[in-house]
Amino acid sequence: MSSLPLSLATPKYCNLNPKARIATWNVKTLNDTRAAGARAEILVQRLSENSIDICCITEVRWPGSGSKSISGWTVAFSGRDDDLKRQGVGIVFSPVAARSFIAAEAISEGVMLAHFQLKSKKLSVICAYAPTNDYPETEKDAFYSELQTALEKTSSRDTVMIAGDFNAQLGAEDPCSWHGSLGKFAYRKPNLKSNDMTHRLLNFCVSNELVVRNTFFNHKRIHLATWMGLTADDNAPNIRSQIDFILTKRVSAGQVLNCRVFRGAEFETDHWLLVSECRLTFKKSPREAKPVRYSAELMRSDDVQKEFRAAVNQQFDSSRHELSRSPEIAWQQFQSAMQVCGDDLLIAASQPHKPWLSARTLELIEKKQIAYRELLSTRKEGAIMALRKDHGNEKIPLSKKKYRTAVNLCRKSVRQDKREYWRKMSEELMGDFQKNNIHSAYQRLNLRMERETAKPLGSGSVRRPDGSIATDRDECARLRREYFQKLLNCQRDIHPSVWDRLPVHA
Missing domain, CATH: 1.20.58 (Methane Monooxygenase Hydroxylase; Chain G, domain 1)
Incomplete structure (x- = not known):
C-alpha cells in the first residue's frame, strides 16, 4: 500500500511535537534610570532570542499593577501599593501566547496569577518572589499565604505552573524525605545547609502535591545553578546556588519535557534564565477584522480631493447604464462606488512602530x-x-x-x-x-x-460578585446573563393607587 505524503496524511492543525517554553528570570530591575528606560525593550529582545513564550520575572520594581505592550510583547506586572520601587513580579508573554491570554490578577508585590487558554484546558501561571531567609517570620508567612491563595484560585482541571525566585536551597535535602516533590538532581555543593525557606517551600509542595521540576533533570552543574553571588575579591571564584525553581502539579509533571539554565542570555543581573520546555499548545483565538478607517490628513489634501472626484466620476460614467431607478439600489451602487474609490485613495499606509534604540x-x-x-x-x-x-x-x-x-x-x-x-x-x-x-x-x-501608561489588569475580563476574575467560558456567559437581567429587568414596587391617578385619554 502506497503511503500518503506527510502533508496530506497529517492535518495542518496537528502539531506532532508541540512545545512551549516557559521560563523564570530575576531581572533585578526594569526601572533602571541609567539605562533610560530601555531595560524592558532589551528584556523582550533577550526572550525573543531564546524563543520564550511566557516568562515569570521577579524583582521588577514597578509600583502598582497593570500591563504594558512593548515591541509586540505584553508585560503584566504587580508591585507595591505604596509607590515604593521595590520587589514586584511580572509575567511577560509573546504575541503567540497573547492570542490565548484570558486574564491576569495581581495578588501582591510577591505573587501574580495569569490564565491562558490551551486547546483542551487552561494554563494557570503563578509568578512568585519569596523573601530571603533573614526576613521576619510574619513576612514569610504572608508570602506563602498569598501563594496558597493564588493556587486556590486555579481549577483542579487546569495545568498549573509556579515559577520564580524562592530564595531556598534544596541541595542539602534528601529526595526520599519529601514524598517525591524533590528530585535527585538539585544543585549540591560541600557545606551546603538548608534554611527556613527551604523547609517552607518543600512543605508547600508536599501539602499541595507539587513537584520542583528543575530538580528532576540531570544536567551539567553550570546548567543547574540559577544565581551567582559576586565575591569581594575579583580573583576569587564566585558563589553559585540554585534558588529559582519551576513547580508543577504531580499529575501533570510529565508535560515538562526538560528544564535547565541558559547562561548566554545577558541582562546585567546576577541570575540566569531558567527555561522549561513543555508539551503545551496554545489555542489561537480568531483575529477580528479591523474596520476600515479613512485618513483625515489625505482628505484635507487638495490633490487627493481632485483625484478622488475624478475617480468617483469615472466610476459612475462606466456604470451609468447599470444605474437602477429604485432609490435603494441606486443608494447601494453609490455607496459601493464611494467605498471603492475611498479604499484606493483615502487609506494611509500603516507605519509600524520603530524602536527608538539606534x-x-x-x-x-x-x-x-x-x-x-x-x-x-x-x-x-x-x-x-x-x-x-x-x-x-x-x-x-x-x-x-x-x-x-x-x-x-x-x-x-x-x-x-x-x-x-x-x-x-x-x-x-x-x-x-x-x-x-x-x-x-x-x-x-x-x-x-x-x-x-500601564493598562489596568482585568479591564476586559468578567468578575464574580466577590471581585475575583472568572476564567471559565460558561461561567462568564452566566455572569453576563445575570448582570443584564438584573440591570434591565428591574422590579419596581408601585402602589396600585398610583395607576388609578394616571390620566386616561379616551
Whole structure:
C-alpha cells in the first residue's frame, strides 16, 4: 500500500511535537534610570532570542499593577501599593501566547496569577518572589499565604505552573524525605545547609502535591545553578546556588519535557534564565477584522480631493447604464462606488512602530553580550582568571574589565538615543502646531501616552460578585446573563393607587 505524503496524511492543525517554553528570570530591575528606560525593550529582545513564550520575572520594581505592550510583547506586572520601587513580579508573554491570554490578577508585590487558554484546558501561571531567609517570620508567612491563595484560585482541571525566585536551597535535602516533590538532581555543593525557606517551600509542595521540576533533570552543574553571588575579591571564584525553581502539579509533571539554565542570555543581573520546555499548545483565538478607517490628513489634501472626484466620476460614467431607478439600489451602487474609490485613495499606509534604540546601540548591546559570554567562560569555580596590572598593584580580570566597559558604553549610548528620540518628537510636535495640525499633534501625544501608561489588569475580563476574575467560558456567559437581567429587568414596587391617578385619554 502506497503511503500518503506527510502533508496530506497529517492535518495542518496537528502539531506532532508541540512545545512551549516557559521560563523564570530575576531581572533585578526594569526601572533602571541609567539605562533610560530601555531595560524592558532589551528584556523582550533577550526572550525573543531564546524563543520564550511566557516568562515569570521577579524583582521588577514597578509600583502598582497593570500591563504594558512593548515591541509586540505584553508585560503584566504587580508591585507595591505604596509607590515604593521595590520587589514586584511580572509575567511577560509573546504575541503567540497573547492570542490565548484570558486574564491576569495581581495578588501582591510577591505573587501574580495569569490564565491562558490551551486547546483542551487552561494554563494557570503563578509568578512568585519569596523573601530571603533573614526576613521576619510574619513576612514569610504572608508570602506563602498569598501563594496558597493564588493556587486556590486555579481549577483542579487546569495545568498549573509556579515559577520564580524562592530564595531556598534544596541541595542539602534528601529526595526520599519529601514524598517525591524533590528530585535527585538539585544543585549540591560541600557545606551546603538548608534554611527556613527551604523547609517552607518543600512543605508547600508536599501539602499541595507539587513537584520542583528543575530538580528532576540531570544536567551539567553550570546548567543547574540559577544565581551567582559576586565575591569581594575579583580573583576569587564566585558563589553559585540554585534558588529559582519551576513547580508543577504531580499529575501533570510529565508535560515538562526538560528544564535547565541558559547562561548566554545577558541582562546585567546576577541570575540566569531558567527555561522549561513543555508539551503545551496554545489555542489561537480568531483575529477580528479591523474596520476600515479613512485618513483625515489625505482628505484635507487638495490633490487627493481632485483625484478622488475624478475617480468617483469615472466610476459612475462606466456604470451609468447599470444605474437602477429604485432609490435603494441606486443608494447601494453609490455607496459601493464611494467605498471603492475611498479604499484606493483615502487609506494611509500603516507605519509600524520603530524602536527608538539606534543601530549603534543595538550593536553595543550585542558586544556586551559577547563580553558577558567571555566572562562566563573564564569564571569557573575554583579557577583564577587571567589578570592584568592596573592602577598600581590593583589586579582586575581581563574579561571582567571588558564586560564593565561594554556595560558603561551601552548605557551611555542608550541615554543618547533617548535624548535624540525626545528631541525629534518635540520638533514634530512643534511642526504640527505651527501648521495648525492639531489632530496630528494630539495623535502623537496620545500614542506616546498609550505606550508609556500601564493598562489596568482585568479591564476586559468578567468578575464574580466577590471581585475575583472568572476564567471559565460558561461561567462568564452566566455572569453576563445575570448582570443584564438584573440591570434591565428591574422590579419596581408601585402602589396600585398610583395607576388609578394616571390620566386616561379616551
